[in-house]
Amino acid sequence: MKAPKSKSESKKPESRLSVKKRGAPAERKAPAPKKTKAAAKDPSKPKRPASAFFVFMYVSLTSNIARSIDVSEFVRIREDFRKQYKEKHPNNKSVSVVGKAGGDKWKSLTAAEKAPYVAKAETRKSDYDKNLQAYNKKLAEGKDAEEEEEEDESDKSKSEVHDDDESEEDEDEDDE
DNA sequence: CGTATGATTGTTCTA
DNA sequence: TAGAACAATCATACG
16 A cells, blocks of 8 residues: 555646647657547557556447457446446537546556556557567668668567458448 | 547657 | 657537
8 A cells, every 4th residue: 555645646637738739849740630540541650559547448438349358347337437428428528528537437446456457558568569660660661761770689589570460440431 | 521629547758 | 857749439519
């Protein structure tokens, strides 16, 4: 048990207003801050690994993922959340409500409960790492001309990367 | 019709 | 070291 010393808890959530502000001084991200599908024009682009909290919310909102996990408890939580959210705010914005409720609930969870989520998050990170390598490699191939400091990783990690291509859902064909 | 925004925390990255 | 930015979820809204 950690003493609830609110030492660094003085962080005001309101200070987080930079979230919406995509106009970051550093252009480490695409100039066009479109976080929609259109923005994901590069599927190979490795997106940041979702945090355990995101996994939690993800499960809470969606049910397909819940299936991936062998924990029916997640399903229960999801239904509970959906029901409450729907009852409380049938006409409101879902993400915001669930997000807030999720945050509160998330804090309520203990390390043990977050364990499964964290584990999932770890997997996400692994995937991210793999994707990053593939993306980097792809870029090197695409560029194939500008190789600034290409540090040769040498033969350190040269296995693992199996071509396990999981064809993800197919994009709808748009037939209306 | 399509994209952006709404809020949550965690992870990642850059200066 | 510290802070800034983005990661996904769905429903709603505007042009």
